[in-house]
Amino acid sequence: xxxxxxxxxxxxxxxxxxxxxxxxxxxxxxxxxxxxxxxxxxxxxxxxxxxxxxxxxxxxxxxxxxxxxxxxxxxxxxxxxxxxxxxxxxxxxxxxxxxxxxxxxxxxxxxxxxxxxxxxxxxxxxxxxxxxxxxxxxxxxxxxxxxxxxxxxxxxxxxxxxxxxxxxxxxxxxxxxxxxxxxxxxxxxxxxxxxxxxxxxxxxxxxxxxxxxxxxxxxxxxxxxxxxxxxxxxxxxxxxxxxxxxxxxxxxxxxxxxxxxxxxxxxxxxxxxxxxxxxxxxxxxxxxxxxxxxxxxxxxxxxxxxxxxxxxxxxxxxxxxxxxxxxxxxxxxxxxxxxxxxxxxxxxxxx
Amino acid sequence: xxxxxxxxxxxxxxxxxxxxxxxxxxxxxxxxxxxxxxxxxxxxxxxxxxxxxxxxxxxxxxxxxxxxxxxxxxxxxxxxxxxxxxxxxxxxxxxxxxxxxxxxxxxxxxxxxxxxxxxxxxxxxxxxxxxxxxxxxxxxxxxxxxxxxxxxxxxxxxxxxxxxxxxxxxxxxxxxxxxxxxxxxxxxxxxxxxxxxxxxxxxxxxxxxxxxxxxxxxxxxxxxxxxxxxxxxxxxxxxxxxxxxxxxxxxxxxxxxxxxxxxxxxxxxxxxxxxxxxxxxxxxxxxxxxxxxxxxxxxxxxxxxxxxxxxxxxxxxxxxxxxxxxxxxxxxxxxxxxxxxxxxxxxxxxx
DNA sequence: ATTGGCACTCACCTACCCAGAGTGCTAATT
DNA sequence: AATTAGCACTCTGGGTAGGTGAGTGCCAAT
Numbered sequence: 001x002x003x004x005x006x007x008x009x010x011x012x013x014x015x016x017x018x019x020x021x022x023x024x025x026x027x028x029x030x031x032x033x034x035x036x037x038x039x040x041x042x043x044x045x046x047x048x049x050x051x052x053x054x055x056x057x058x059x060x061x062x063x064x065x066x067x068x069x070x071x072x073x074x075x076x077x078x079x080x081x082x083x084x085x086x087x088x089x090x091x092x093x094x095x096x097x098x099x100x101x102x103x104x105x106x107x108x109x110x111x112x113x114x115x116x117x118x119x120x121x122x123x124x125x126x127x128x129x130x131x132x133x134x135x136x137x138x139x140x141x142x143x144x145x146x147x148x149x150x151x152x153x154x155x156x157x158x159x160x161x162x163x164x165x166x167x168x169x170x171x172x173x174x175x176x177x178x179x180x181x182x183x184x185x186x187x188x189x190x191x192x193x194x195x196x197x198x199x200x201x202x203x204x205x206x207x208x209x210x211x212x213x214x215x216x217x218x219x220x221x222x223x224x225x226x227x228x229x230x231x232x233x234x235x236x237x238x239x240x241x242x243x244x245x246x247x248x249x250x251x252x253x254x255x256x257x258x259x260x261x262x263x264x265x266x267x268x269x270x271x272x273x274x275x276x277x278x279x280x281x282x283x284x285x286x287x288x289x290x291x292x293x294x295x296x297x298x299x300x301x302x303x304x305x306x307x308x309x310x311x312x313x314x315x316x317x318x319x320x321x322x323x324x325x326x327x328x329x330x331x332x333x334x335x336x337x338x339x340x341x342x343x344x345x346x347x348x349x350x351x
Numbered sequence: 352x353x354x355x356x357x358x359x360x361x362x363x364x365x366x367x368x369x370x371x372x373x374x375x376x377x378x379x380x381x382x383x384x385x386x387x388x389x390x391x392x393x394x395x396x397x398x399x400x401x402x403x404x405x406x407x408x409x410x411x412x413x414x415x416x417x418x419x420x421x422x423x424x425x426x427x428x429x430x431x432x433x434x435x436x437x438x439x440x441x442x443x444x445x446x447x448x449x450x451x452x453x454x455x456x457x458x459x460x461x462x463x464x465x466x467x468x469x470x471x472x473x474x475x476x477x478x479x480x481x482x483x484x485x486x487x488x489x490x491x492x493x494x495x496x497x498x499x500x501x502x503x504x505x506x507x508x509x510x511x512x513x514x515x516x517x518x519x520x521x522x523x524x525x526x527x528x529x530x531x532x533x534x535x536x537x538x539x540x541x542x543x544x545x546x547x548x549x550x551x552x553x554x555x556x557x558x559x560x561x562x563x564x565x566x567x568x569x570x571x572x573x574x575x576x577x578x579x580x581x582x583x584x585x586x587x588x589x590x591x592x593x594x595x596x597x598x599x600x601x602x603x604x605x606x607x608x609x610x611x612x613x614x615x616x617x618x619x620x621x622x623x624x625x626x627x628x629x630x631x632x633x634x635x636x637x638x639x640x641x642x643x644x645x646x647x648x649x650x651x652x653x654x655x656x657x658x659x660x661x662x663x664x665x666x667x668x669x670x671x672x673x674x675x676x677x678x679x680x681x682x683x684x685x686x687x688x689x690x691x692x693x694x695x696x697x698x699x700x701x702x
Numbered sequence: 703a704t705t706g707g708c709a710c711t712c713a714c715c716t717a718c719c720c721a722g723a724g725t726g727c728t729a730a731t732t
Numbered sequence: 733a734a735t736t737a738g739c740a741c742t743c744t745g746g747g748t749a750g751g752t753g754a755g756t757g758c759c760a761a762t
Binding site: 703704705706707708709710711712713714715716717718719720721722723724725726727728729730731732 | 733734735736737738739740741742743744745746747748749750751752753754755756757758759760761762
C-alpha cells in the first residue's frame, strides 16, 4: 500500500491530477484519449493507457467496467487532495458575501445558523456548523428557580447573551429565597470567569472550605456543582441545505438518501465526525469511506475548526459528493471558519 | 361538481369504498375483476365496469392509462374519508405505547419531541407536533440583564420550567440594579398570570398609571411591554421520521422529495397548514392537492389539535402518502392528541 | 520508451415482439 | 331494464436481438 517515488514519477502524478480534475469537472469516467488531449504532456493514448494501468495497480483509480474510462478511488482522491491540488484563492464575491453575512448579525445563536445557511448557499451543498463549545466560554449570570420534588430549574447566561437551562435534582429542598441567595453568592464569586475555571474553582472551594464556610454558601456551591458537573453540554450543530444533496446523481438513490438523512437527524455520527476535526486546526477532509460511517460512503466532508480568542470552540464544514471542487471548497471553508471566529469574538475590546 | 344521490346510489358507493380500500392496501390500480371478487355484491366484472365508468365521470376515480385499473382521485379519497370510512378502534398495543411514551416524561419540551417521535415510529410515516402556543400559558418569572448599546437580554420562564429569551432595545440605558428592581416589580405584579392577561394588564396599567406611578415602575412596565408586544412567538414544530417518507414509491422521485424536504426545512408552509387545523378541534385531513401547497401534492396530512385546560394550544399530525390507512391513522391521531394534552396539563392539582 | 494497430468487451440505445391486464362496446340473457 | 358474456382493442412491461461507440489490453513496429 505504501507509495514510493519509484512507483509514482512526476508524469504519473501529473496524469492522475488531470484525471481527477477532469472527473470532478464532468462526472464521466475519463478515458485515455481525453486525458491525452487534456494533459500538456503530448503523449499518445496508448502510452497513457500504460500509465493508467499502473495507477490502477496502485489502487488510485479504477474503471467501473472494461470499456469505460477510469475514475479516482478514495486513495486517488486522497493523494490528489494532499499533494496535487492547486487551491484557488477564494472568489472575491464569495468573500464579500461571507463577511457581510457574518458581521451585522448580532445574536450568536443566529450567527451559527447564518453561517450554516451561507455555506450551503454559496457551495450548493450542505453546510454544517457546530455550536460553540461551552467550556471555553464565560459565565455571565446564574439563576435558580424551585420546582416541585427537590428539583431546581437552573438558568445561566454565558458570553453576554447565550441562555442555557437545565433541571437538577437536589437532596435538600430549597426555598425561593435560599436559591436567590445562592445565586447571588455564586454570581459574585464566579461571574466573568470561564466555565472551565468555574468548574475547577468549585471543586477546590468545596474541598477547602468544607468546615469554615457557612451552610448557605456550601449549599450554593453544591448546587453549582450539580449544574456544571456533567452532560449539560449536548453537542449540537446546525445543518442547512441538506436538500441540495438530493440533486447529486451519485447520492440520488433512495437507500443512500435515506441513510444519509437518517444520519443527519440522529446527529450522532455527524457529531463524532465533527468532533474529530475539532482536534486539529486548519482544514480537514474526509473522503468517502474514510469517515468510517456507511451513510457517508459517497460523500466528502471538508471541515475547519473555528476559534475565539485563539481557542478552538467549534467546527464548520461542507458536506457534498466525493466528486466536489476541492480546490475551491477548501479555501472557502478555511476563510469562512476564520471569519466566523472573528465574528463570534466577544466585543470586550469596546470600552 | 355537486354530488347528489341520483348519481351515487348505495351500490356505487359500496364499490368506491372497496376500490379505495383495495388501492390503499396494495397500491395497484384496481380493475373490474378484483373488484368483483372483493366486493360482496356478486356482480360480474362487466357490470362493475359500467359503474366504474360512472364513477370516473363524476371525477372520483381515474385510470393512469387505458389498460390499467382505476385509482381514487382526491375527490374520491375525500368522499371515502368523509362518508364511507369505517374507523378501526386503536390497537391496544399502540395505545399502551402512546400513554407510556407520554407519561413518565416530565420536561414539556422533551414531551413534544417525544410525541413527534412516537407518531413517526408507530405510523412509519412522518410525525409533526407544534410547540404549545404561548399565549395560553402562565408567566412564572422574568429577569433582565443589561447588554451593550441600550440592549437588554430578557429571560422569562413560563409554565413551571419553559425558558424563553429575547433581546430588546430600549431608548434609555438601564443599570443592572435598575433592571433587577424592574424585574422584581414585574414578578410581584404578574407572576402566575397568563401571558394574555399580562399583556392586557400591561396596556391598562401603562395607560392608567401614567402620572401617578413613579418613574421606576413606569420604566419596568415599558420594558415589559417591549418584551411581550410582538413577534416573540415564533411558531415552531418538531418533525420526526421524515426519512420514512423516502420509502414510499409515490413520493420517491427526486424532485418531489426535494420539494418536500425543502418545505420541511423552511417550515413556513407546514406552519400555515398546521395553523389551519388549529382552528377546529377534532381530526382534520388534507388530501393531496387540497393542502394548496405543491410540495404536498402527493401527501396527506392528518391532524388534530391538542388542548390543555380545554384550550387549544397546539396541533399534531401525521404526514404520509395520500395512499395511507386512514381508518387506522385517524383514531391514532385523535387519541394521541388527547393523551398529549393530558400529559401537558400543568400539575396544579397536586397540592 | 513510445506508439499505431487491432481484436475484444461492455454499456446503452433502438426496434421489435409477446403476454397480460384491463377496458369499452355490443349483443345476448335474465 | 338491468346484467352479463363475448370480443376487439389498447397499453404496459418484460424479454430478445442487433448495432454503435467508447474504451481497453496487448503486440509488434518505431
